Amino acid sequence: MTNQQNVVAVDVKSLGLRNLLPPVTKSLSPTELKMLFMKRFEAEKGDNKINGLVDSMRASSPTRIKSSSPSIVHHPSALSMLEQIVGASKGKQIVMFLDYDGTLSPIVEDPDQAFMSTEMRAAVRDVARYFPTAIVTGRCRDKVYSFVKLPGLYYAGSHGMDIKGPSKRCKNKKSNPGILFQPASEFLPMIDEVYKALVERTKSIGGAKVENNKFCVSVHFRRVDEKSWGALAEQVRSVLNQYPKLKLTQGRKVLEIRPTIKWDKGRALEFLLAALGYGNSNDVLPIYIGDDRTDEDAFKVLRDRGQGFGIIVSKVPKETNASYTLQEPSEVKEFLRRLVDWKKYAQGGGAAP
Secondary structure (H helix, E strand, O other): OOOHHHOEEEEOOOOOOOOOOOOOEEEEOHHHHHHHHHHHHHHHHHHHHHHHHHHHHHHOOOOOOOOOOOOOOOOOEOOOOHHHHHHOOOOOEEEEEEOOEOOOEOOOOOHHHOOOOHHHHHHHHHHHHHOOEEEEOOOOHHHHHHHHOOOOOEEEEHHHOEEEOOOOOOOOOOOOOOOEEOOOHHHHHHHHHHHHHHHHHHOOOOOOEEEEOOOOEEEEOOOOOHHHHHHHHHHHHHHHOOOOOEEEEEEOOEEEEEEOOOOOHHHHHHHHHHHOOOOOOOOEEEEEEEOOHHHHHHHHHHHHHOOOEEEEEOOOOOOOOOOEEEOOHHHHHHHHHHHHHHHHHHHHOOOOO
16 A cells, blocks of 8 residues: 555646746655755755846946046045145054056956056155055056066055055164065865856857966956846856865956955055054054945054045945045155155255145
8 A cells, every 4th residue: 555645746837837847746754845846955055156247347337427427525635635644644654555447447358458657656656655555456466566666665465365565664663674474374175177168158248358476366357248247257266166265356347266264455455564663553544445345354454443535536436434535646656746746845845846
């Protein structure tokens, strides 16, 4: 005699499980039924993650607007507020922190072509003559150095996971110019594996570019048709699911895979201040200029410290921990130039220009 109590008649089609079994009515045991629901739950969970990621990709990729658009209403221009900024530095050492892409160079279709102008390089060089200056970027440190080509700076690549100081001694005697800090060295083989896997998985998606930034991997989708963003997100997720020690973050039209260690641009800023001898000092005024959501970690550190200023580079109004705004790299260049002019006059005993 058959035990009918352990068998349940299920209409697979009515339950929406047609992708898991042929659309026919079939008698299933409670265990089989449970397994089917678990499979569907996992499938829906994966779909929700992909959909959420695509939505986030759209949110971090604002529609291009005309250069005549007004600046951010709630965050005054750093150019118009320069007098207040330098006034706050009285008796303090200004330390400059600069993002690269979208800050010192324009955002371009091909990340390998993100060259800074000769005029911008001169402005950064002059700033570094008067203030300790660091480039803090998601890029590989060697890559960004090849763009900037200024030996007197600190370079913090891979979101601060690869930091090196200038070869010459800084004016601040407490500094450690030979600093080399890599808190995620153990992840290097894993990052290389992920890079190779992503290159293979994304090669069929037109416009996708995978960049190995040593301690993180960047998947650029600036040149990818928006209709293919879902497919790209699915491929990135499928690779990342195999590496629980890595996490996914986002920037401007880029997905970034990073180690799960508690390290970001904000912590890199704190580390560099400490290396310069200003870890717990009130005699310093850090200024951080950046355009990306990853720069928010640094803006937040400054706000929490109640010390220094964050300046966001953006034409689009957005929530930020920054205090001021500049609209584009050309305004960043102008701000750096004016800061240098002020310092020259201050040292010469004259009035600020």
